[in-house]
Amino acid sequence: MTISQVITKVKNNNPEADEKMLKKAYDFAAKAHEGQKRKTGEPYIQHSLHTAFVLAQIKADFPTIIAGLLHDVPEDTEYGLEEIKKKFGEEVMMLVEGITKLSKIKYRGIERYRESLRKMFLAMARDLRVILIKFSDRLHNLRTLDALPPEKRKRIAEETMEIYAPIAGLLGIWRLKWQMEDICFKFLYPEEFKKLEYKYEVEKKIERNQYAQKIKNILGQKLKQEGIEYKIEDRFKHLYSIYKKMQRKDRKFDEIYDVFALRLITPTISDCYKALGVIHTLWKPKSNRIKDYIAVPKPNGYRSLHTTVFGPENKATEFQIRTKEMHEESLYGIAAHLHYKQKGGSDYKTLKQPHWIKDILNIQRQAENTNEFISALKLDVFHDRIFVFSPKGDVFDLPEKSTPIDFAYIVHTEIGNKATGALINNKMATLDQPLKNGDLVEIITDKNRKGPNRDWLKFVKTNRAKEKIRHASKASKLEQIKKMIPGM
Ligand code: MN
DSSP states (O other): OOHHHHHHHHHHHOTTOOHHHHHHHHHHHHHHTTTOBOTTSSBTHHHHHHHHHHHHHTTOOHHHHHHHHHTTHHHHSSOOHHHHHHHHHHHHHHHHHHHHHHTTOOOOHHHHHHHHHHHHHHHHHHOHHHHHHHHHHHHHHHHTGGGSOHHHHHHHHHHIIIIIHHHHHHTTOHHHHHHHHHHHHHHHSHHHHHHHHIIIIIITHHHHHHHHHHHHHHHHHHHHHTTOOOEEEEOOOOHHHHHHHHHHHTOOHHHHHTSEEEEEEESSHHHHHHHHHHHHHHSEEOGGGOEETTTSOOTTOOOOEEEEEEOGGGOEEEEEEEEHHHHHHHHHTHHHHHHHHHHTTOOGGGOOOOHHHHHHHHHHHHOSSHHHHHHHHTTGGGTTEEEEEOTTOOEEEEETTOOHHHHHHHHOHHHHHTEEEEEETTEEEOTTOOOOTTOBEEEEEOTTOOSOOGGGGGTOOOHHHHHHHHHHHHHHHHHHHHHHSTTO
């Protein structure tokens, strides 16, 4: 990565961007980091350049990109914030200061985890742009994760899944969320990742491409007839979301995969509705799957029309229809809002913050301590996931209403197979008791226990637990049969 590549990217979105200033920030950072190497062996400045590049990709504003180039200077070099203020002004200095404070967050056990979340939210409430830098920094760290020892890889991947990715989602920066999740997925569940990747990228690819082509031809022709300008994109389905869906709905890959997804971008809102009409005249819609998020946007501001139709070959096919502006907002979330504001000439301070940022500040003012702060937040961010803790302080991410048995199988198959009881927050609990966010869970095992109880299938929520229970009971049935039939 070179500074010219960063400059080109910045100018793409913002032709009047001050090229000299970017050069100046680069020269300063390069000098400050001179002689330092990343774990990959690359010069340190590569990390600064990549961070700035991602910021340009998500259309962060100019001071944020400058701060991205400088973000590790105070932490790792002899140059301090004063120097940055002198050279690049107060605003850039504040952003770099914000990121330096955030980097002090370390991730260890329950309290630290909660404390990290609290710090992230507060930094965000003060200046959202700090979080954008943190995300970009993290994305490059993830991309070079191979260079770290396995233990560290795992810790960083977990922290990203638990803290960074959900917050990126909350801010609507889906593109970053997906990129982070897929990298972490690969490190945390290498086998599942490989399996899915193979299915998606190899087995189904040709079939998928042929089908996409068919739809594009039929639809394209009709849209042209109607005089609607359009762009059709295959929807990039990221692997981790497929994996999560399979777990949540307890479905096989083919069932999830079966919904084929396309995106249609049109110039105006009225074109969106016209295009929806065209699609519905071509193929029969599933009536309960038509969603108008343009008339009624989602709480995070997401806008789009959704419909699922029975396409050619009667295949369920989902369309998202939206304007270019809506599309960019959906990829870059809050960053895109900033970008449009910037284009309109007003500055960051006039940006209307999402209402929940204000809510967070209010909650912060009222909460007595971190625990209260976090529970007051209701972890809106984490929708249908809960986080529970092992006695060692490890954090586990489970679907809502998971039980101690789900937890046991996530920790280790044998712990699941030998489970006889559970302590939740140090109190005895039944094995089917639904867990809540922040619960401390300890599984009591009996090493003489033969195996899982098939009745557990009635209450477990995770696919993993279901599979393990079925697998273990099949194995034990076979054992019994073998005993009954000597010589088998
Ligand atoms: Mn960094």
